Amino acid sequence: MRVTKFEHAALRLDHLGQTLxxxxxxxxTPLDDLHDLVAIVLTHEHPDHWTPGHLDRMLRDAPGTPIYAPAGVAAAAGDYDINxxxxxxxxxxxxxxxxxxGGDHAVIHSSLPHVDNVGVLVNEQLYYPGDSYAVPEGVEVDTLAAPLGAPWLKIGEAIDFVLAVAPKRAFGTHDMTLSTIxxxxxQQRLQWAAEQGGGAFVDLQPGDALDL
Incomplete structure (x- = not known):
């Protein structure tokens, strides 16, 4: 299986001729070459994680592709058939x-409404928590897609999350709100955290891929 990181929170996984x-x-940016697409996962309803434009393009290339998401997405994306x-x-x-x-989006502020969020483990190899620090209890995570920056993210909590998951390998995602510096x-902070459990940190730029 191969994971390719795109801007911000978008990931593409390819395995045995199929794409997720x-x-x-x-x-x-718009994703292309998705004719082998078999599923779309949306971790929650915020627009930095899904847009109608992206869904329309992907469903045009691969009609009937199932979309898996929590109930909040189904409510927000009423024009789409959400599983x-x-x-x-x-x-x-x-x-x-x-x-x-998981189940809950990390708290941004008490004045903002509750949002459903699911983390997803793919083929027992790649774990992505969406906008949360949900630890997949009882799972030895091979590769962790770890959020780097967000209105809800405090770097100390992100470090504790990586320490708790203790993946063999990690890379950063959810990073378009950050400057290069x-x-x-x-990344350096999360690299340290990954190394404490004997893991490694991989610097993936948009378009870079990693074989799992």
Missing amino acids: VIDPGSFT IVRPGDTVTVGEFTLRFF GRTMH
Whole structure:
């Protein structure tokens, strides 16, 4: 399986001729060559994780592709057929097995409404928590897509998250809100955290891929 990082929170996974896309949002350039797309995962309803434009393009290239997301996305994306998933659910679609964790978006501020969020574990290899620090309990994570920057993110909490997951390998995502200097600084902090559990940190730029 191969994961390719795109701008901000978008990930593309390719495995045995099939493709899965996670969280193509407003900070992400249009994805192409998606004729082998078998599923789309949206971790939550915020526009930096999905847009109608992205969904329309992907569904035009691969009509009927199922979309998996929590109930909040189904409410926000009423024009689309959303398969609602909850923490504890497992879905198999094509060559991908998806396990969902968490349930809640990290708190930005008490004045803002509650938002559903699911983390997703793909083929027992790649874990992406969406906008949360949800730890997949009982799972030995091979590769972690770790958020680097967000209105809800405090770098000390992000470090603790990586320490708790203790992946064999990690890379940064959710990073378009950071300057180059800030991104580098946060990567260094999460690199330290990954190394404490014997793991490694990989610097993936948009378009870079990693074989899992």
